[in-house]
Amino acid sequence: MALAIACGESSPSHLVLLGFVNRTLDSIKRNIAQIFANVFCSQTNNAVDARTCGNADLLPFKLEDFMTKFGEKYQLSAEDWFSENKNLNDKQDPHAVFNVLDVMLKDNLERLKMMRESISLANMNCQGWTFEANYLETAEIIKDLCLYGKLGTALWLRRKLMQKGVVFDVFTHNYLINGLCKTGDLDKADELIKEMSEQGPSPNCATYNTFINGYCLINNVDKVLDLFSTMANKGIKPNRVTCNILVHALCKKGHLEDAKKHLEEILDDDNDKTASDKIISSTILMDGYFKNGKMVQAKSVWDNVVQMDTQVDVVAYNVLINGFCSSQEIHLAFGYFCEMIKRGLLPDVFTYNTLISGLCKIGKFDEASYIHGIMSKIGIIPDQMSYKSLIQGLCINGVVVRANELLLGMLEKSMVPEPLIWNLIIDCYGRCGNLGKAFSTKNQMLIYGVKPNVYTYNALIYAQVKEGNITNAVSLKQEMHSYGLLPDVVTYNLLIGAACNSQNIEWALHLLDEMLMLGCEPDIITYTELIRGHCIKDNMKEAEELLRKMHNSGMPIDDVPYKILVKKYCKMRKPDKVFDLYYKWMERKRA
CATH class of the missing domain: 1.25.40.10 (Tetratricopeptide repeat domain)
Structure with a gap:
């Protein structure tokens, strides 16, 4: 009921409460008017004529009711009121009426005061609840806008409410900063963090982690290191996420020695970093060494992890296997694959995809097909990457029939291939001179709702040009416009x-x-x-x-x-x- 009043809604409970208050106030007025009427009007045992005392609405009941309630001993006529005889024949106290009046007035006024205070308190509480509910609802709206990429609207809503004195918490601001960093608007994110430092709420570790990761996406390592120092100056202690982001940024930029020094600092800090934190940082550094072709250093990082008796996980083994496959050291990759199983770690789909891709790179398609075949038998469903790696390897080597069988297998499993897989087979058929199969694959692609792209038409144009069908090649260029595609430099x-x-x-x-x-x-x-x-x-x-x-x-x-x-x-x-x-x-x- 109080909530309805505070919100200003005309609900039935609202009307009932207001009616109750009005009736109470009216009752007080009637009681006071009745008392004054009894004091100043001539009294008889008959009904009082309200017209002799003023408004009839003020006297809705008889004097007999009042006398019955308070007793005849408190009656006082007008003549007695103004008489010089104050003792009423020594039988009655003339101040008794005033005592009754004082008691009734005091009681009614106290009740009115309590009702007003109760209504005011309920109103204030409801307003607080309403404000809190509106604040939480608006914060959720801003978060949803950030997740859906509507950053302009989210920032506008925050600015409008800040003008009304509303300051959102650090978690809401972190959503805004994360959205700005994902879109590359780092200058705006920097301005927002400065506003937080000046007006509140103060940025926390997650705020800087998000901001640092934004600069990592554009490979600005200098700014990353500067922000890392800023955190220390502001008394914000970096956590494991901060350290891992920094190691990843240094490795991506090729500053492997700096990343190694930073990792050693992490490993020396045994009080704050758990075993899982250390294996994550070590895995990032190991991946950086592999990508830069430094297999010896990568293997050294792995040996250090094993010597520390750190509980390695599937991700660490995947990085190790991928690094050896990229270096075409397949025998080492399979060696660690077996070691992984001995440790009781079950390989995932990424592990098998890495082995399939590595075998295809060295032309061992039979082994790659065998691994692809046993994945489903051990409960690991091949994904798009599993098929793409094998189909790409087969098409590069001209084994288009086997590649097409894999594509049909995907369709049988209700797995619609991505355009790249279709384009690989179309291109392979075109290079083999089988134009009929190339165009039938393109038509099948349309049937399954996959829209051709520029690469699709370039493969078909190449096939036509190779066969000397220049007119058909020009027709394909014109057909591209019907799908909203523009020819690129390869087409021309x-x-x-x-x-x-x-x-x-x-x-x-x-x-x-x-x-x-x-x-x-x-x-x-x-x-x-x-x-x-x-x-x-x-x-x-x-x-x-x-x-x-x-x-x-x-x-x-x-x-x-x-x-x-x-x-x-x-x-x-x-x-x-x-x-x-x-x-x-x-x-x-x-x-």
Whole structure:
């Protein structure tokens, strides 16, 4: 009931309470009016005529009711009131009426005071509850806006409520900072942290962890180290997350020795860091060594972990196995795979995917297929990565039939492949000259609701160009627009190369103008194809002009354009041109 009053809602309970208060106040007025009427009006045993005393609404009952309640001994007539005889024949006390009046007034006023205080207290409590409920609801709204990427709206809502004196807690601010860091708006996140330091709430360790991780995403290690120092200056002690982020940032930037020193500090701090914290930091450093090709140092980190009798986990073994597979040390990878099982750790899908990818890189597709086959038997369902690694390896080596069987197996398991897997098979069929299978795979791709991309059409255009079907290749370029796709530099390079092969240099130049108009920058392959086209048409002046244009643009040039021109001048029996080009070629290589 009180909550309804505080919220200002016209609920039934609200009306009942207000009615009760009004009736109480009316009763007090009537009681006081009745008393004064009894004092100042002439009294008889009959009903009092209210009209002789004023408003009839003030006297809704008879004087007999009052006399019955308080007794006849307290009656006092008007004549007695103003009489000089104060003792009423020595039988009655004339102050008795005033005693009754005082008691009733005091009692009613006390009741009114208590009711007002109760209503006021309930109102204040309800307002506090309402404010707290609104605060929590608004904080949840800001968190949801941050999670859905509506950072502008979240910041606007925070600013509006801060103008009304509302200060959100540090957890709500951390959501805002996390969203800004994910979108790369680190300057805005920095401003928000400065506002927190000046106006409250004070940033905590999680605030700086989020901010540091934002700079790690853009590889700004200098800023990461600066923020790490700022935490210490502000008296905020870094936790395990901070240390792991810092080690990861240093490893990603290649500062492995600095990361190692930092890790040693973590390992020496036995009081604050648990065994799980140490294995995480060691795993990050080990992964950094592997990615930089330093297998000896990575193995040394692993040996230190084992010597400390630290409980290693599946993630640490996965990093170790992945590092050896990337270095094509498959026998070492399988050795640690067996050791992992002996320790009672069950390999996960990432472990098997790593082994499949490593075997495919060295061409051992039978072993990779065997591992892929036993995954389901031991209760580990192959995922998209499992199929992609094997299909990619098969397609690179031209084993397209086996790759297509794996794709059909995915469809049977209601696992729709991602576009990359479809494109690999389409490209492999195109390179093998099987255009029918390439286009049927593309149609099947559409049936399963997978939209083709630029790479899909480039694979089909390459297949058509390879077979000499230039008209069909141009039709595919036009078809791309129906899916909202724009040709890229690879598309134009394929078509320009086809035009030059057919000695249609005018069409090739038209395609060059078209790609420039669309904002697609030519690359070395574009100019090399045009140079070759001009040489076929004996347009040597135009060919050398294109080579000069490549030099002036600062584009990296390989040996192919020089070889094309030298070969053409040799056929034309112009040794001076050959030696001149050869001299420029050698000068550029020395430079």
